[in-house]
Amino acid sequence: MIQEVLVYPNKLLRESSKDVLHFDEHLHSLLHDMYETMVAKEGIGLAAVQIGVLLNVLIINLVDEEGCQKIENLYEIINPVILEKDGSTIYQEGCLSVPGYYDEIERAEHIKVSYYDRNGNRCEEEFTDLMAIAVQHEMDHLKGRLFIEKLSYLKRKKFDKEWKKKQKAGK
Ligand code: QAP
Ligand code: CO
Numbered sequence: 001m002i003q004e005v006l007v008y009p010n011k012l013l014r015e016s017s018k019d020v021l022h023f024d025e026h027l028h029s030l031l032h033d034m035y036e037t038m039v040a041k042e043g044i045g046l047a048a049v050q051i052g053v054l055l056n057v058l059i060i061n062l063v064d065e066e067g068c069q070k071i072e073n074l075y076e077i078i079n080p081v082i083l084e085k086d087g088s089t090i091y092q093e094g095c096l097s098v099p100g101y102y103d104e105i106e107r108a109e110h111i112k113v114s115y116y117d118r119n120g121n122r123c124e125e126e127f128t129d130l131m132a133i134a135v136q137h138e139m140d141h142l143k144g145r146l147f148i149e150k151l152s153y154l155k156r157k158k159f160d161k162e163w164k165k166k167q168k169a170g171k
Contacts, residue, residue, distance in 0.1 A: 002040045003051040014144040017054045023120035043096045047141030058138035080115040
């Protein structure tokens with residue numbers, strides 16, 4: 001089912017998520033709802049907390065060279081841990097929970113992550129480029145952090161002002 005995506009400043013978005021303990025049909029149904037919601041809202045990544053579920057679950061589905069979002073490129077990442085990270089890269093990020101706002105954010109360029117798949121199999125994988133950025137962005141959600149918290153003081157002040165104005169306008 002397509003779910004509502006929580007939008008900043010919803011307080012749930014600041015909570016820390018908990019590890020998945022049971023790799024059962026409840027988890028599979030959550031993953032299904034997350035996928036349907038991400039596709040419906042035209043996102044490339046989503047964390048469970050964004051639909052109100054405080055579990056360490058995230059999905060990422062980047063588009064290919066032709067701009068197609070293929071389900072065979074879908075990553076389902078459960079209970080992730082960053083084992084190694086290095087380098088630095090800057091990318092213009094956005095977030096379904098901060099609709100309409102995009103800004104440059106610095107993150108590690110390469111990461112090595114351990115995680116579990118939907119059946120509870122442990123995986124270890126290295127990510128680079130946009131996938132590394134997306135995993136770090138979504139893992140921040142699991143700790144209750146949003147990308148706007150990484151903005152400089154001045155940029156954040158400008159963001160808050162614009163966001164309040166937008167809310168008043170009823171958008
Ligand atoms: C996270 O972001 C991400 O403002 C996923 O109006 C960010 O899917 C991964 C979106 C940067 C990699 C790089 C944002 C859709 C989607 C909006 C998203 C909007 C509509 C954001
Ligand atoms: Co996000």
